[in-house]
Amino acid sequence: MRLRFRRYALAALAVAASTLLLCTNSQAAPPIQSAAAIAPVDPGFLWGVAASGFQSEGHAPDSNWTRYIPSHHDYDALDDSVDFYDRNASDIDLAAALGVRVFRIGIEWARLQPAPGVWDERAFGFYDAVIANIVRAGMRPMITLDHWVYPGWAVDRGGWRSPGMVEDWLTNMRAVVDRYASRNPLWVAVNEPAAYISHEVRRGAADAGEMQDRVAQAHNAIYDYIHQIQPGAQVTSNVGYVAGAEAEVNGGFLDRVANRLDYVGIDYYFGYDPVQSLLGSITRAIGSSVPNMPGQNIWDLPLRTEGIYYALQYYSRRFPGKPLYIVENGMPTENGRPRGDGYSRSDHLRDTVYWIQRAKADGMNVIGYNYWSITDNYEWGSYTPRFGLYTVDVRTDPALVRRPTDAVGTYTRLVDEGGVPAGYRPTRSPALCILVDPPASCLTLVAVR
Secondary structure, three states, X not given: OHHHHHHHHHXXXXXXHXXXXXXXXXXXOOOEOOOOOOOOOOOOOEEEEEOOHHHHHOOOOXXXXXXXXXXXXXXXXXXXXXXXXXXXXXXXHHXXXXXXXXXXXXXXXXXXXXXXXXXXXXXXXXXHHHHHHHHHOOXXXXXXXXXXXXXXXXXXXXXXXXXXXXHHHHHHHHHHHHHHHHHOOEEEEEOOHHHHHHHHHHHHOOOHHHHHHHHHHHHHHHHHHHHHHOOOOXXXXXXXXXXXXXXXXXXXHHHHHHHHOOOEEEEOOOOOOHHHXXXXXXXXXOOOOOOOOOOOOHHHOOOOOOHHHXXXXXXXXXXXXOOEEEEEOOOOEEOOOOOOOOOOHHHHHHHHHHHHHHHHHOOOOEXXXXXXOOEOOOOOOOOOEEOOOEEOOOOOOOOOOOXXXXXXXXXXXXXXXXXXXXXXXXXXXXXXXXXXXXXXXXXXXXOOX
C-alpha cells in the first residue's frame, strides 16, 4: 500500500507541477476585456436567498444525519438548529424585506415519510405553510428534494448501498412533486452530488461509483416525472464548483444527467488551494474521500471572488446558451467574528456581484443568484462556521435572535439597484492566476475595468 500511495503521490505532484508551469508561463497572456460596459442586471434577474431543511429546521426526525452526529464526538449537537420549523414565517419576511424574488428551501424526506409507506400529513402541512408564506411574500420557491438527508429506515435498508434506494427515493419525491408543482417552483433534485457522495462514503460506507450511478438515475427519473406533472418546469441538480478540478470532481455526474438539466445550478465559494488540491488528487486516486488538512478550517479557505467568473465561463462553454444560476454563494466566518484579513461580508458580496455582472456583460446567460444563507445554520457537524445574512448564536442564545450583519443593507441595495454601479471596482484586485482557477484563470486573464 505504501508503494502504491507513493506512486499516486508522485503522479499527483507531476500534475500539480505541470499546472503550475502552464499557469506561470501564461502570465504574459493578454487580459480579456469585457465585451460591454458593466451594467445593471435585467429586471427579470432572480435574486434570492437559501436555506436547508435539516440544517435549519430543528425538531429533526430519525435520519442518517441524526445517527451520524452522536457517533462523532467532535460534532456539535443539532438540538433545534435555528428553529426554522417554528420561525419560518418571520425568516421569510426577513427575506422579502431584502426585495429578493426567490427563497430556496429543502423538503425533508425523513420528516414526510417516517416509515416505509407511511406519510405524515402534519409534515406536509408544515411545508404547505412554508411554501404559502414564500408565495404570499411575493417570492418564488426553489425546492430542493434531497439535501443529503434520508430517513432512518432507509439507513437500515443500506442507504445508497441498497439496490432499492432509488425507487424508495422516487416514491417520496413524486409525492412532493404532486403536491407542490402547482406552485411553479424552481426545482433542485439533488444538492451538490459530489459532496453528498463524499459525505456518505466517509460516514455511511457508500461506494462512490455505485452511489454516483444511483443518484444520477434518481435525478433523471425525477426530472422526467416533474416535466410530466409541470410542463415548462426548470430542474437542475446544483454542483459545488471546485476550482482547478471541476471536470474531475463533477464531470462524471454531469455526463450522466447532461440531457436533463433545464438550467445549470452552480455553488461557488472558494478559489484554488494548491495543497488541498494535491491532497485531493492523491486521495481520489486511491479511492478515498478528501479530508481537510490539519488545522484547515472552512473560514480559512481562500476567497477569490473573481473565480465565480471562471465558474460561469466553464459552464457557459460546457452547456452553450443554457441558463446559469448561482444557487449558493456566501462567505463563512468563525463564530461571526470579523475575518482576520479584514474582508467584510458586504465587500465580499459586492465584489462577487461585480464579477457576475461582468460575466453577463460577456454574454454568459446568468439568470439568478442566491445568497447562502438567510440565517446561520448547522454546517454538517458544527455551528462555528457562520454564513448567514442574519447571524444566530445557537450555542449561547436560547432565544435564537436573528441579528442582521452588515450585508443585509448591502444586499437590499444591490437587489434594488440591479447590482453594483458602473464605476464600481472590487475591493480586492484579482489574485495571481494560479490561486484562482487554473489553468483557465491563467489562459484567459480577466482584468478589472
